[in-house]
Amino acid sequence: MHGDVYISGAKNAAVAIIPAALLVDGVCRIENVPDISDVKLLEVIIKELGAEITYEGKNTIIIDSRNLNSYTASYEMVKSMRASYYLIGALLGRFKKAEVPFPGGCDFGFRPIDQHIKGFEALGAKVEVEHGIVYASAQELTGSQIYLDVVSVGATINLMLAAVKAKGVTPIENAAKEPHVVDTANFLNAMGANIKGAGTDVIKIKGVDELKGGATYSIIPDQIEAGTFMIAAAATQGDVTVRNIIPKHMESLTAKLIEMNVKVIENGEWIRVIGGDKINKVNIKTLPYPGFPTDLQPQTAVLLCKSEGTSTITEGVWDSRFQYIDELKRMGAKIKVEGRIAVIEGPTRLTGAPIRAMDLRAGAALVIAGLTAKGKTELYNIQYIDRGYENLVDKLKKLGADITRVDD
Numbered sequence: 164m165h166g167d168v169y170i171s172g173a174k175n176a177a178v179a180i181i182p183a184a185l186l187v188d189g190v191c192r193i194e195n196v197p198d199i200s201d202v203k204l205l206e207v208i209i210k211e212l213g214a215e216i217t218y219e220g221k222n223t224i225i226i227d228s229r230n231l232n233s234y235t236a237s238y239e240m241v242k243s244m245r246a247s248y249y250l251i252g253a254l255l256g257r258f259k260k261a262e263v264p265f266p267g268g269c270d271f272g273f274r275p276i277d278q279h280i281k282g283f284e285a286l287g288a289k290v291e292v293e294h295g296i297v298y299a300s301a302q303e304l305t306g307s308q309i310y311l312d313v314v315s316v317g318a319t320i321n322l323m324l325a326a327v328k329a330k331g332v333t334p335i336e337n338a339a340k341e342p343h344v345v346d347t348a349n350f351l352n353a354m355g356a357n358i359k360g361a362g363t364d365v366i367k368i369k370g371v372d373e374l375k376g377g378a379t380y381s382i383i384p385d386q387i388e389a390g391t392f393m394i395a396a397a398a399t400q401g402d403v404t405v406r407n408i409i410p411k412h413m414e415s416l417t418a419k420l421i422e423m424n425v426k427v428i429e430n431g432e433w434i435r436v437i438g439g440d441k442i443n444k445v446n447i448k449t450l451p452y453p454g455f456p457t458d459l460q461p462q463t464a465v466l467l468c469k470s471e472g473t474s475t476i477t478e479g480v481w482d483s484r485f486q487y488i489d490e491l492k493r494m495g496a497k498i499k500v501e502g503r504i505a506v507i508e509g510p511t512r513l514t515g516a517p518i519r520a521m522d523l524r525a526g527a528a529l530v531i532a533g534l535t536a537k538g539k540t541e542l543y544n545i546q547y548i549d550r551g552y553e554n555l556v557d558k559l560k561k562l563g564a565d566i567t568r569v570d571d
């Protein structure tokens with residue numbers, strides 16, 4: 164693959180910022196919104212709650228939440244979406260009441276929301292889960308110190324949403340530091356919130372009476388989409404410049420690619436990746452940011468199939484995120500999984516086969532596998548990829564990939 168690719172807005176920031184707009188007693192204009200199915204679904208959900216959305220082209224939306232009139236989200240809408248849990252924090256902050264079905268999303272084993280609930284309760288809310296629905300309500304939300312037992316992106320953002328209009332100060336300790344946590348805090352601040360420390364271990368939220376909105380905010384580039392293209396470039400021995408990104412967000416991947424003998428050149432808003440013949444074996448452990456992202460773990464496993472010797476990947480975030488490896492094995496990969504560790508023997512030239520995506524990032528990884536494999540690969544369940552990648556097929560085609568989308 165050769166050429167330039169432009170990265171879209173970050174999915175995991177967009178799915179937090181759109182619910183965050185429900186806290187605004189006014190209008191907000193959001194730019195660089197990725198055109199992906201998770202965002203489209205959220206837009207339908209917030210319209211059902213009474214928000215008005217207007218579009219300016221494909222990637223800018225204007226959300227007017229002044230006439231929001233419901234704190235109840237329907238099961239049909241939220242069942243397949245993990246990020247629907249942000250509706251709890253946002254509606255609790257707005258109405259002091261929220262009724263939202265327990266979140267769905269990709270299956271990585273047990274995905275609890277106990278830290279979200281613990282935090283809402285610390286702010287004074289009563290939270291009950293009955294018949295698959297999370298009921299949260301409070302007379303008054305009052306700022307309170309919250310210590311997260313595990314570093315959780317979702318809990319950190321959700322508690323910012325719930326605390327932004329609470330009375331007093333809420334310090335969230337052991338907070339997640341991912342770029343989308345910082346982006347959500349920046350969005351809320353642009354709309355009138357008072358949040359300090361996002362991107363560090365302690366975030367301090369001083370409650371304000373109102374978020375007036377009236378501002379324009381541009382979502383950061385998608386770190387995981389950028390990483391997917393960087394890995395695809397290395398795996399195909401290509402020469403690809405990944406543009407419209409924040410290279411700092413890519414540091415953990417860049418360091419590993421260099422260790423693997425891939426040439427990486429970075430400059431301001433782009434990173435150029437030039438793949439070579441030989442990929443060195445490496446050991447990787449996924450961790451919360453600034454560690455190596457779990458959302459790039461499957462894509463990296465595909466690249467490591469080409470490495471010389473034995474590489475290992477330890478999954479440090481999710482209990483079970485190696486289901487896609489059975490599909491890679493069907494393509495000839497030599498990988499053994501023991502608990503949270505995958506041991507990859509290389510180099511292996513994968514061979515094309517009919518395969519099946521089981522979640523979003525695994526889907527993207529299997530696309531890369533197909534691009535590097537000998538012969539034709541047919542990938543099924545591509546609706547998972549549509550959840551988080553804008554125009555993946557077209558972007559790959561422009562780089563010279565031989566890939567066609569076949570809709571049923």
Ligand code: EPU
Nearest residue numbers: 175246274275276277278279313315316317318480481523
């Ligand atoms: N956890 C708890 N209790 C909680 C919350 C989390 O024990 O209340 C545990 C989880 O079980 C997991 C760890 O904490 O072991 C981290 O979970 P986290 O809450 O950070 O994950 P999340 O917010 O549900 C987001 C991304 C995921 C990404 C993870 C980790 C969104 C919408 N999703 O999930 O992204 O894997 O952070 O970085 O932001 C993806 O984009 O494909 C994706 C799955």
